[in-house]
Amino acid sequence: MADENQPDQTAGAPEGDAQQPKTTPPAETPPAAAPATPAAEGAKPPAVKKPAPAAKPAAAAHGEKKPAAKKPAVMETTPWESDLTKLLAERFGGAITEFSSYVGQNFLVAAPDSVVAIVEFLREEADFDYLVDVTAVDYPQRPERFDVVYVLYSFARNERIRVKTRIKEDYAPHTVTGVHPTANWLEREVYDMFGIRFAEHPDMKRILLPDEWEGYPLRKDYSIINMDNRWVKDNLGIDSGQ
Amino acid sequence: MPETTFLDANELVLNMGPQHPSTHGVLRVILKLDGEKIRGTECVIGYLHRGVEKIGENRTYQMFAPYVDRMDYVAAVSNGLGYCLAVEKLLNTEAPPRAQVVRVILTELNRIASHLLWLGTHALDIGAITPLFYVMREREEILNIFEAYCGARLTTHAFRCGGLQYEVYDGMEQQAKRFCKAFLPRVDEYEELLSENRIWKERLINVGILTGDECKQYGVTGPVLRAAGVKWDIRKALPYSGYEKYDFEIPTRQNGDTYDRYMVRIQEMRQSVRIVEQAVEDIPSGPIMAKVGKIVKPPVGEAYVSIEAPKGELGYFIVSDGSTQPYRLRVRPPSFINLQALERMSRGALVADVVAIIGTIDIVLGEIDR
Amino acid sequence: MRKLLKTVFLVDLIQGLWVTLRNQHPKHIYTEQYPAQRPKIAERYRGAPRLNIHPVSGETLCIACNLCALACPENLIVVTSERNEQTRRKELTTFIYDTSRCMFCGLCEDACPVDALELTQDFELASYTRDGAIWDRQMLEEGPKPTRYRY
Ligand code: SF4
Ligand code: SF4
Numbered sequence: 001m002a003d004e005n006q007p008d009q010t011a012g013a014p015e016g017d018a019q020q021p022k023t024t025p026p027a028e029t030p031p032a033a034a035p036a037t038p039a040a041e042g043a044k045p046p047a048v049k050k051p052a053p054a055a056k057p058a059a060a061a062h063g064e065k066k067p068a069a070k071k072p073a074v075m076e077t078t079p080w081e082s083d084l085t086k087l088l089a090e091r092f093g094g095a096i097t098e099f100s101s102y103v104g105q106n107f108l109v110a111a112p113d114s115v116v117a118i119v120e121f122l123r124e125e126a127d128f129d130y131l132v133d134v135t136a137v138d139y140p141q142r143p144e145r146f147d148v149v150y151v152l153y154s155f156a157r158n159e160r161i162r163v164k165t166r167i168k169e170d171y172a173p174h175t176v177t178g179v180h181p182t183a184n185w186l187e188r189e190v191y192d193m194f195g196i197r198f199a200e201h202p203d204m205k206r207i208l209l210p211d212e213w214e215g216y217p218l219r220k221d222y223s224i225i226n227m228d229n230r231w232v233k234d235n236l237g238i239d240s241g242q
Numbered sequence: 243m244p245e246t247t248f249l250d251a252n253e254l255v256l257n258m259g260p261q262h263p264s265t266h267g268v269l270r271v272i273l274k275l276d277g278e279k280i281r282g283t284e285c286v287i288g289y290l291h292r293g294v295e296k297i298g299e300n301r302t303y304q305m306f307a308p309y310v311d312r313m314d315y316v317a318a319v320s321n322g323l324g325y326c327l328a329v330e331k332l333l334n335t336e337a338p339p340r341a342q343v344v345r346v347i348l349t350e351l352n353r354i355a356s357h358l359l360w361l362g363t364h365a366l367d368i369g370a371i372t373p374l375f376y377v378m379r380e381r382e383e384i385l386n387i388f389e390a391y392c393g394a395r396l397t398t399h400a401f402r403c404g405g406l407q408y409e410v411y412d413g414m415e416q417q418a419k420r421f422c423k424a425f426l427p428r429v430d431e432y433e434e435l436l437s438e439n440r441i442w443k444e445r446l447i448n449v450g451i452l453t454g455d456e457c458k459q460y461g462v463t464g465p466v467l468r469a470a471g472v473k474w475d476i477r478k479a480l481p482y483s484g485y486e487k488y489d490f491e492i493p494t495r496q497n498g499d500t501y502d503r504y505m506v507r508i509q510e511m512r513q514s515v516r517i518v519e520q521a522v523e524d525i526p527s528g529p530i531m532a533k534v535g536k537i538v539k540p541p542v543g544e545a546y547v548s549i550e551a552p553k554g555e556l557g558y559f560i561v562s563d564g565s566t567q568p569y570r571l572r573v574r575p576p577s578f579i580n581l582q583a584l585e586r587m588s589r590g591a592l593v594a595d596v597v598a599i600i601g602t603i604d605i606v607l608g609e610i611d612r
Numbered sequence: 613m614r615k616l617l618k619t620v621f622l623v624d625l626i627q628g629l630w631v632t633l634r635n636q637h638p639k640h641i642y643t644e645q646y647p648a649q650r651p652k653i654a655e656r657y658r659g660a661p662r663l664n665i666h667p668v669s670g671e672t673l674c675i676a677c678n679l680c681a682l683a684c685p686e687n688l689i690v691v692t693s694e695r696n697e698q699t700r701r702k703e704l705t706t707f708i709y710d711t712s713r714c715m716f717c718g719l720c721e722d723a724c725p726v727d728a729l730e731l732t733q734d735f736e737l738a739s740y741t742r743d744g745a746i747w748d749r750q751m752l753e754e755g756p757k758p759t760r761y762r763y
Contacts, residue, residue, distance in 0.1 A: 075543045102543050103331055129458050132548070133574040137561050149559065151546055151574075155458070155472070158479050162546065182461030185582045193295070208288035208611055217296055218570075224296070305685035308717035372632055379642045386654070393656035393731070399717045407722060408656065434631050438624040 080106045084126055084161075092118060107162035112148075112173050115165050119150060120179045122163075127156040131180035134187055136194045140220050145169045146196055150176070167196070175201040193218035252276050256593070260289055264367045264597040267607030271584070271596065278592045283585050287578075290611035298571035303329050303403055303538040306571070311397040313573065314609040316359050319352035319388070320551040322401045327482055328547035328558035329403040330532070332540035341405040341530045342484045347418060347521045348391065348400055349483075350514040354425070355384040356552035356604075357507045357514075364504070364601040365436060368445050373435055380428055383421050387414065404534035415522045422515045429511055436504070446501035450587040450599035453498050460583040464554025464576055465506045466603060470498030476550040483549075488517045500602040507604075539566050546574075553577050553604050573612060577605040653733040658716045660734035661709050663752040664727065672753065673728035676704040683723035688713045709752055711737055712745035734758070 077100035085099045088108065095114035100107060110118050122128035132151040139145060144166035153160045167173055175198040176183045187198045188207040195216035197204060206213060215222050232238060259270040268289035274282040294313060298306045310325045311318035323345055330336060337345065362377035385395040392400040392408050400406070436442045452462065454470040467474060475492045477485040493509030495502035540562040548557035554576030561570040580603045587599050618624070644651055653659070664673045676693035688710040693702040721731050736758035739745050 076541070103334060103545050105545060131461055132555065133546070133557060133559065133572070135559060135572040135574075137570045151557070151559070155474060160480070160546070180461070181459050182579060182582065185578065206288075208291045210288070217293060218299075222296075224293075301685050305683070305719065308685060308715055308719070312715075372628075376635070382642070389657060390654040391656070393654065393658040393718060394716060397715065397717075407718075411656070431631055435628045439628055440619075440624050 075102055077102045080108075082106075087126070088118070088121070091121060105160070105162065107164055109164045109166070112165045112167045112171060115148075115150070115163060116174045116176055116179065118163060119152065119176050122152060122161075123179055126154065128152040128154040128159075128161070130155060131176070131182045131186075132160065134176070134183055134190060136190050136196055136218075138194060138218065138220050142166075143168065146194060148173060148190070148196065172197045172199040174199045177201060192216070195219065253281060258596070260286075265600055266363060266605055269581075269600070269605070269607055269610070271600070273593065273596065275593065280588050280591050280593065280596065283588050283596070285581060285584060287581070287607070288611050290607050292612065294612040295571055295573060298568055300567065302566045303540070303568065306568070307402065308397065308399045310573075311399055312608060313575065313612055314356075314551065314553065314556075314577070314606045315396055316606055317352050317356040317552045318396060318398045319348045319400050320356075320549065320556065322399065323349050323483065324547065324549040324551065324556045324558050326401045326403050327549060328545060328560050329538060329540065330534075331545040331547050332543060332560055332562050333404070333534060333538065335404060335532045335534060337405040337483070337532055338529045339484070339526045340528045341401075341532075343521050343525045344406055344410060344530070345401060345483050346485065346488070347518055347525075348388070348398075350517045350521070351384045351387060351418070351421075353514045353552045354511050355381050357511050358384075360507065360552075360601075360604045361432065361504075364598075364604075365442075367597050367601040368442065370436060370439070370442065373432055376428065376431065376435075380425060383424075387417055387421065390414070390417070402531070403538050405529070405531035407531075409530060410525065415525065418518055418522045422519050425515055426512065429508060433508060437508075443501065445594075445598055446504060446602075447499060448497075449500045449591065449595045450602060451497065451499045452583055452587050456583070456586060457498070460586060461579045462554070462583050464550070464552070464580065464604075465503050465510065466498075466554070466580055466583075468492060469495045469502035469506045471496045476548060476555060480548075482547075485517075488520050490514075490516050500598050503602045537566055539564065548574065551576055553606070553609075554580055575609040575612065577603070577607075578610045581605050581610060653735065655733075657733045657735070658718045658721070658731040660732050660737055660756050661711070661714070661720075661747070661752055662730050662732045662734075662755055663707060663749060664730055665753055672704055672749075673726050674704045674707065675726055675728070676702045677725060679723045679725060680720035680729050683719045685717065685719065686713050686715065689720060704749070707749040707752060709747045710745065711747055712742060 080099040080101040085108070088096055089099075092110070092114060095111045096108050096118070097111070098109040100109075108118075119128075119131075130153045132153050133149075134151075135149050137147040137149065139147065146167050146169070148165050148167060150163040151160065152163060165173065173196065175187055177187065184202065185207060187201055188203065188205065190196050191198065191201075191204060192206045192208055193216055205211065209217070215227065217224075254275045256273045256275055257270060258273055259265040260268040262269075265271065270286040270289070272284040272286065273280055274284075292312075294309055297309055301309070307322060307325060310321040314321050326337070336342075358377045358381045362374035365371075365373040388398050388400070389395045390411050391414060392398050400408075452460075452466065452470055454467070454472045456462075457467045457470050457472060463474075471494055473492050473494050476482070477490075478492060490513045493506050493513065495505055542562060542564040544559070544561040546557055546559040548555050550556075555574065556576050557574030559570075559572040559574065560568050563569040584596075584599060584603065587603075588596050591599065665671060666673060674691075676691055678691050678693075681687070681689040681691050690706070690708040691704065692706045694705050695701070696703045716731060718731060720729055724730075732755070734756055737745070737756060738758075
């Protein structure tokens, strides 16, 4: 009998634990991240914040300091200026709100409806002929809920940049498959995981998950435990013990 | 994309997989056939989806490291390297020189192991059974080095964020050197078996052609890109982990067909041996771990870091919110994107060629589905 | 002309066959006769877990600090302890380790401050039941007892 209890314990407890970190971050962290973005728009590096973790593992003292250090929880970007940014600023004007770089990686933030034009312009005029990746990031606390990120690379310049755009939850950005055929599966994956529909995509359906799947797993409010419980209930007709 | 619903009298829809020996895992390819000719293909993937990216959001940076080994399980060391580099980038540190050299040795050995496995299975798909046995023998030597170094053969978890956990064991240099010396004649042997073989050539030459421009359009990287004449390798273009110190070449070929990809990979193995030989010559002394502390907590920010994995560009895009867990962790898997070009490559080919083409992209389903 | 002769005399195929023949020599045998012939396991191999006990007194080395359980990405270790009123130290009561979910990454081993938990060279972990894969403290201290076949 005792033997039978033990597996339950081990099986149950870890799941519960695993659940902990998942539910907390969305509730806790985005407020820190949310003021971050408007501030970053000014593209001014705020007061220098030490890269804390590397400093010292003196955990206790550090724990005290944290609230103070947490305030400027902004991405410490530096402005990015080059011939390319001038060209882009000239061409797209207000559609591009930010040129920044972080840890030596350049990115720009653009208005959602101009992304396709920018990507096409970059391919035609600036040799950014290789679309490395398309992905998204979910910030449920922000009015523009998602960041859609396009990573571009230029073989000729040997340079990699990111084009980011912020979109609202029900906004359907236009697909870039017309410019880069690679985007086909990548956008499907973004749709699969975040529920962002891409307008005029040739084949907008789920790619990794089965077609009848409910919910979008990489959204922050998607709970694995709830899904699991529901599945157990529907398919096995019992309450899962989690 | 083919319209799978559309069927005229001559057309036949054939399901290849998910359980098919030549799809290298659970990949389902829906073929639309006109006799033996392929009219269209559609890949159905996701059978091995484990939600690695979601797992990453729920684990601390160090805890997630073992999971990346399970994506491309044939090249676990490369996966680990990419992940560690991405986290180090966010932390704005670098691994100490000694750690970097050891990393290069293991990653290159892993590249050889991955290519070897590819060679064996690809040859098996084409009908040459013998190479598989020889290839496994050499791969075993590499796995023995991994086992002695970090205690696991396949899912190695060899690197940690900030450096290495394990010191170089006694005799690692000698073992690696011995392997390199014995390995080069073996590569010649594989070439003797295959390169001139008429069946091999008939099956591979002019099959699944992808030109350089098409490669760029489809984002295809790795040996497939280099076989199409584009001399591009992240190790040279955007060097990481001290690759700029080593003297090696990027093998390229012109035609971009299946045979060329085979040749490129064979050459790459030789180049990897060269790198390993240079690297084991002088492993600098010093610490193996940068000062990152027990708890990895990168400042708020994001970074995209990619490496040249055996299969192409493997990228990690990590968004940090300043906590101990990644806010978003995206993996840019090379196989996933390379597989997308299958549709282009197999247009107009024969059914038997599809087997060769799938083999030549060198996919690992664990990485495609994550 | 040469090409034609090469084709007629199957040079390319014979070349390949010759490689195969070269490798037929008994000294090239590479396979291991596994259950009869035990493989050599590397010293650092991460296999079956073991909870070390003091070699003389037989007491466990574990100080029930719970660090291994916190370090494990799979959360599969459960450590319970009791405070001993006399020595005012925590004492280990149970230690449960679910090998069926373990991925042998070695993080728990690295986290242990007193080297009580260790991943050993035993690799034969198969069990007929799922419960058999969940190891308690006794099992962890004694190690697995796989069947040894005799030939
Ligand atoms: S080896 Fe890894 S998965 Fe297994 S118990 Fe230790 S930390 Fe957990
Ligand atoms: S970390 Fe070591 S000492 Fe602490 S509970 Fe685990 S096994 Fe015991």
